[in-house]
Amino acid sequence: MRSLVWFRGKDLRVADHAPLLEAAASGEVIPLFVLDPFFFAPERARKLPHRMQFLLESLGQLQAELARLGSRLLIVPGRSVDVVPRLAHQWRVDRVLAYRWSEPFGRERDRRVVEALDREGIAFRLFEGETLLPPGSVQTGQGGMFRVFTPFARACAARLGPQVPLAAPAALPPLPAGVVTQDVPPPSLEALGLSPNARIQPGGEQQARIRLAAFLEDRLDRYHQDRDRMDRPGTSRLSADVKFGTLSIRQVWQAVSAHGGPGAAPFLNELLWREFSHHLLWTWPDLLERPFRPAFAGFPWREDPAAWEAWREGRTGYPVVDAAARQLLGEGFVHNRARMVAASFLAKHLLVDWRLGEAHYLAWLTDGDWAQNNAGWQWSAGCGCDAQPWFRMFNPVSQGLKFDPDGAYVKRWVPELEGCPAAFIHEPWKVPREQRRRFHYPEPIVDHAFARARFLAAAKAHLAR
Numbered sequence: 001m002r003s004l005v006w007f008r009g010k011d012l013r014v015a016d017h018a019p020l021l022e023a024a025a026s027g028e029v030i031p032l033f034v035l036d037p038f039f040f041a042p043e044r045a046r047k048l049p050h051r052m053q054f055l056l057e058s059l060g061q062l063q064a065e066l067a068r069l070g071s072r073l074l075i076v077p078g079r080s081v082d083v084v085p086r087l088a089h090q091w092r093v094d095r096v097l098a099y100r101w102s103e104p105f106g107r108e109r110d111r112r113v114v115e116a117l118d119r120e121g122i123a124f125r126l127f128e129g130e131t132l133l134p135p136g137s138v139q140t141g142q143g144g145m146f147r148v149f150t151p152f153a154r155a156c157a158a159r160l161g162p163q164v165p166l167a168a169p170a171a172l173p174p175l176p177a178g179v180v181t182q183d184v185p186p187p188s189l190e191a192l193g194l195s196p197n198a199r200i201q202p203g204g205e206q207q208a209r210i211r212l213a214a215f216l217e218d219r220l221d222r223y224h225q226d227r228d229r230m231d232r233p234g235t236s237r238l239s240a241d242v243k244f245g246t247l248s249i250r251q252v253w254q255a256v257s258a259h260g261g262p263g264a265a266p267f268l269n270e271l272l273w274r275e276f277s278h279h280l281l282w283t284w285p286d287l288l289e290r291p292f293r294p295a296f297a298g299f300p301w302r303e304d305p306a307a308w309e310a311w312r313e314g315r316t317g318y319p320v321v322d323a324a325a326r327q328l329l330g331e332g333f334v335h336n337r338a339r340m341v342a343a344s345f346l347a348k349h350l351l352v353d354w355r356l357g358e359a360h361y362l363a364w365l366t367d368g369d370w371a372q373n374n375a376g377w378q379w380s381a382g383c384g385c386d387a388q389p390w391f392r393m394f395n396p397v398s399q400g401l402k403f404d405p406d407g408a409y410v411k412r413w414v415p416e417l418e419g420c421p422a423a424f425i426h427e428p429w430k431v432p433r434e435q436r437r438r439f440h441y442p443e444p445i446v447d448h449a450f451a452r453a454r455f456l457a458a459a460k461a462h463l464a465r
């Protein structure tokens with residue numbers, strides 16, 4: 001049996017990789033990664049600088065790991081829908097094995113690859129594993145998708161047995177004789193027109209394991225207390241690993257469950273939010289184009305390029321919102337609480353279309369993921385599934401006081417607030433005038449009470465139609 005194992009960028013590991021093990025257990029193995037211009041054309045890659053850096057590092061490590069095991073990762077440029085069927089035919093493979101993606105364009109790609117492989121009589125087997133449970137498989141008693149998270153999570157918990165990750169293969173067979181192609185090394189960032197950013201988490205399976213071990217050892221036991229604190233390193237920071245599959249979701253679930261303790265259940269609940277978002281996108285692929293709640297269609301968002309730029313660059317005059325914006329551009333990550341406050345601020349305080357923010361986050365987050373990002377933005381804007389009610393607006397000041405009480409988070413990302421007295425760190429406009437000269441920070445671009453009234457009036461009128 002000759003199997004082509006198609007690594008597709010969300011499975012950049014050798015441990016707990018079911019397609020790789022299945023291939024190795026039954027004969028010859030050809031590991032392949034396609035540099036599809038959909039992501040790797042320089043003009044596309046330049047729009048995803050942080051993800052590209054993480055991905056290329058992870059790809060380099062995967063290549064080294066596969067070589068250590070005795071095989072060779074072939075990296076081939078071209079459109080997946082052309083390259084995979086062509087090489088599968090040329091190399092006379094019996095089957096192509098890969099992990100399923102839940103996004104609509106991934107599903108469309110797979111539909112076209114199946115069609116082409118079918119014509120050659122080659123099987124294409126997709127494995128589940130991007131999520132704990134196959135997307136779309138957790139359903140209500142009536143057979144539909146849950147519209148509320150809590151019963152969804154309960155249904156997941158009832159179905160989830162013990163998760164047993166697979167070990168990495170001890171060795172792999174060498175590439176079969178006669179398998180030749182014009183493969184290339186992983187492109188460098190520079191070749192794609194990008195500069196490395198030293199603040200981005202290092203990619204790769206080894207680093208991912210180190211991150212997971214450090215989280216279990218140092219932070220999981222306090223996760224329930226610290227997860228909302230923007231000033232503390234209280235969360236796992238595993239989102240990019242889960243996104244690119246340098247860790248499988250099953251490995252993370254199993255490690256945290258086995259560790260147990262007070263932080264485990266709230267952490268696993270977050271992994272179920274991830275499941276929820278993938279289930280949502282699987283069920284309603286058009287969520288990438290429309291609000292979940294149809295009543296929000298045609299919402300009267302404002303065109304306000306100046307407000308948008310201030311939000312994007314971190315110059316709104318609201319410290320938490322500005323810290324989030326600068327953290328995103330600076331290190332490709334934003335604390336979940338800061339994501340919620342910043343997203344809510346854009347949609348509700350500024351009345352700017354949340355889809356602009358969604359695209360911006362997707363471009364700059366290292367963990368940028370279509371399903372989770374879309375669900376996060378729709379939740380924050382109030383138009384999503386089981387979202388924050390539209391009439392609730394985060395107050396950036398009280399959120400700051402509660403979850404960054406000493407202002408350590410905002411000062412890290414908005415250093416000009418260093419000179420701001422601690423008592424006013426989340427509302428610097430209240431600093432007495434004579435002390436204001438000690439630091440230069442913009443005035444709020446919009447008054448909270450005014451913005452609140454404006455959004456509520458607009459939403460009420462629109463939703464009453």
Ligand SMILES: Cc1cc2nc3c(=O)[nH]c(=O)nc-3n(C[C@H](O)[C@H](O)[C@H](O)COP(=O)(O)OP(=O)(O)OC[C@H]3O[C@@H](n4cnc5c(N)ncnc54)[C@H](O)[C@@H]3O)c2cc1C
Nearest residue numbers: 235236237238239270273274336339367368369372373376
């Ligand atoms: C506006 C907005 C946009 C977001 N965009 C993304 C995105 O593109 N990619 C992404 O992975 N997450 C996204 N999230 C969810 C969440 O903010 C991140 O997963 C989390 O901050 C990552 O940090 P962590 O790994 O330290 O999280 P932890 O608290 O350690 O959580 C563990 C894991 O659970 C998952 N998770 C945690 N919170 C959520 C959530 N609310 N929804 C879905 N999954 C969750 C992630 O995979 C995360 O790695 C977004 C949230 C919001 C409000």
